[in-house]
Amino acid sequence: MISAFTGQQIRDAEKPLLDSGEGAVLMQRAAYGLAQEVVRQVKRKRKLTGASVTVLAGKGNNGGDGLFAAAFLARRGMRTTAVLAAPEVHPEALAAFTAAGGRTLRLEPGNAEELAVMCAGDDAIIDALLGTGARGGLRGAAAEMIASLQELRPSLVVACDLPSGLDAGTGEVHWPVLDADVTVTFGGIKAGLMTDPGEGCAGRVELVSIGIEPGLRSVSPELRRLTARDLGRLLPAPDRRAHKYSRGVLGVVAGSARFAGAAVLSVHSAALAGAGMVRYLGPESAARAVLSRTPEALWETGDPGRVQAWVLGPGVDGAEQLRRVGDAAKTAMDTGLPVVVDAGALGALPDRCPPHWILTPHAGELATLLDSLPSLGEIAVTRDDVEARPLHFVRLAAELTGATVLLKGATTLVASPSGVVFSQSEGIAWMATAGSGDVLSGVLGAVVAQSAEEVRDDDGAYAALGLEQADRWAAVAAVAASVHGRAGAEASANFEGGPLTASAIMAGVPRVIGSLAAEYDRPRP
Numbered sequence: 001m002i003s004a005f006t007g008q009q010i011r012d013a014e015k016p017l018l019d020s021g022e023g024a025v026l027m028q029r030a031a032y033g034l035a036q037e038v039v040r041q042v043k044r045k046r047k048l049t050g051a052s053v054t055v056l057a058g059k060g061n062n063g064g065d066g067l068f069a070a071a072f073l074a075r076r077g078m079r080t081t082a083v084l085a086a087p088e089v090h091p092e093a094l095a096a097f098t099a100a101g102g103r104t105l106r107l108e109p110g111n112a113e114e115l116a117v118m119c120a121g122d123d124a125i126i127d128a129l130l131g132t133g134a135r136g137g138l139r140g141a142a143a144e145m146i147a148s149l150q151e152l153r154p155s156l157v158v159a160c161d162l163p164s165g166l167d168a169g170t171g172e173v174h175w176p177v178l179d180a181d182v183t184v185t186f187g188g189i190k191a192g193l194m195t196d197p198g199e200g201c202a203g204r205v206e207l208v209s210i211g212i213e214p215g216l217r218s219v220s221p222e223l224r225r226l227t228a229r230d231l232g233r234l235l236p237a238p239d240r241r242a243h244k245y246s247r248g249v250l251g252v253v254a255g256s257a258r259f260a261g262a263a264v265l266s267v268h269s270a271a272l273a274g275a276g277m278v279r280y281l282g283p284e285s286a287a288r289a290v291l292s293r294t295p296e297a298l299w300e301t302g303d304p305g306r307v308q309a310w311v312l313g314p315g316v317d318g319a320e321q322l323r324r325v326g327d328a329a330k331t332a333m334d335t336g337l338p339v340v341v342d343a344g345a346l347g348a349l350p351d352r353c354p355p356h357w358i359l360t361p362h363a364g365e366l367a368t369l370l371d372s373l374p375s376l377g378e379i380a381v382t383r384d385d386v387e388a389r390p391l392h393f394v395r396l397a398a399e400l401t402g403a404t405v406l407l408k409g410a411t412t413l414v415a416s417p418s419g420v421v422f423s424q425s426e427g428i429a430w431m432a433t434a435g436s437g438d439v440l441s442g443v444l445g446a447v448v449a450q451s452a453e454e455v456r457d458d459d460g461a462y463a464a465l466g467l468e469q470a471d472r473w474a475a476v477a478a479v480a481a482s483v484h485g486r487a488g489a490e491a492s493a494n495f496e497g498g499p500l501t502a503s504a505i506m507a508g509v510p511r512v513i514g515s516l517a518a519e520y521d522r523p524r525p
């Protein structure tokens with residue numbers, strides 16, 4: 001599992017080392033790691049000697065890291081320029097930079113655009129204006145220069161610790177921000193690099209170890225991300241004694257006469273993601289479409305019989321389907337079954353949900369959901385608000401509803417009611433397509449139905465993540481989000497990176513699950 005921390009958590013971990021006089025050593029390690037990454041990137045395109053690099057240096061230690069890194073690059077034969085964005089910058093770093101032969105220019109009111117044009121053609125730019133000590137975003141000439149550079153699209157931007165203007169803890173962004181190709185981050189990954197909009201500005205994230213890591217081991221991370229290895233361990237797989245009922249039976253209330261496709265996608269995805277059986281509840285017209293795509297499913301017209309989990313809501317429309325949603329929700333509440341609540345069912349929630357109810361809104365649906373909660377008071381939340389502060393709002397929704405909340409997006413966040421948050425980002429932009437969410441609901445339903453026992457087992461794979469039982473449902477949802485994202489990314493790769501349909505995402509699910517199981521060397525069923 002990858003852990004990410006707030007700027008403050010990182011600074012707290014640094015403190016004992018700073019107090020014992022090791023600050024300069026930490027900075028050297030950070031600067032060396034940063035310089036090495038620039039070397040690697042530049043060498044992919046050309047010879048290092050004579051290549052040009054400009055470091056944009058702010059007044060704090062982030063600027064210090066950048067200047068020390070540039071001094072190293074000057075000694076490796078690169079043509080180095082420092083644009084100093086403050087009257088005073090880190091004095092030792094500046095001295096090292098000048099001694100290595102670097103050229104310095106001062107950013108002043110009036111020369112921002114000229115400097116941007118000058119360095120936009122360089123082989124690399126290091127953004128070392130603001131780091132974890134930033135309050136708010138770039139201002140004045142620095143903001144002007146960054147805005148101009150962003151328009152000029154430089155060929156390689158390496159952010160020092162984090163792109164300047166990004167909040168290290170929340171991922172909230174104070175524009176303008178220069179999009180990085182690579183962010184070299186020190187000591188621990190900053191949470192703002194694993195949640196939007198920050199993650200969208202950070203490019204690839206490289207972690208450089210500087211020696212503070214032992215101090216972070218006992219810290220509860222701000223964000224968690226499951227790796228392929230975690231997924232291999234957590235994904236359910238049947239054993240030899242399995243039968244279809246023990247495997248996880250999923251009840252699905254989805255679709256309607258108008259939106260039959262949502263039911264088709266949700267049910268078929270659940271079947272492909274390994275549910276032992278899927279029971280479908282809906283009108284005859286939708287049921288016909290469901291059964292023609294998934295003959296394995298059962299159309300339930302009366303009492304649906306036993307299930308291990310429910311999916312409620314994709315494509316539901318009209319009083320009849322809403323009544324089925326209400327009936328299933330009541331049964332689930334009475335019997336303690338896990339439920340995935342999507343789309344049309346999000347408006348039919350009880351006042352308080354348990355953590356094994358997983359809500360799956362996108363940003364607009366989350367805004368509507370929050371607005372409908374009396375506990376939020378008079379505050380109105382819009383889709384733009386959620387998109388600007390997804391980590392804040394997904395946590396708030398989980399806290400106020402009591403449910404686990406999965407917020408769909410380029411980076412998918414899943415929050416437990418107590419505030420444990422997972423962030424998965426395997427998907428690709430082509431997945432923002434009609435029906436993609438219906439596929440996720442089916443995959444999640446199948447994973448939930450198969451995992452319920454494992455989640456409750458205090459010696460099981462979910463417990464091994466070190467989470468309380470109520471928080472483990474967020475990990476279950478993260479597993480499904482990751483499978484969905486990987487299926488989309490792999491399907492697009494099969495089309496040379498081309499566009500996707502929801503059906504193509506769905507078709508990729510079994511292969512992803514199979515290859516992830518292999519990742520953990522788990523015997524195949």
Ligand SMILES: NC(=O)C1=CN([C@@H]2O[C@H](COP(=O)(O)OP(=O)(O)OC[C@H]3O[C@@H](n4cnc5c(N)ncnc54)[C@H](OP(=O)(O)O)[C@@H]3O)[C@@H](O)[C@H]2O)[C@@H](O)CC1
Pocket residue numbers: 014018023024026027030058059060061062063065129130131132133134135136137138139160161162186210
């Ligand atoms: N600690 C360590 O040993 C290690 C730290 N490391 C590195 O240090 C970075 C953190 O350094 P930092 O604490 O100096 O903060 P940083 O972000 O560089 O500068 C902020 C300064 O700028 C100012 N300022 C604030 N907001 C502003 C704004 N919007 N616009 C303009 N100015 C603004 C503010 O000054 P003030 O205005 O308060 O006088 C503040 O002093 C960290 O990201 C990592 O790269 C690594 O080397 C590993 C070892």
Ligand SMILES: [K+]
Pocket residue numbers: 062127128129130131159160161162163164
């Ligand atoms: K920076």
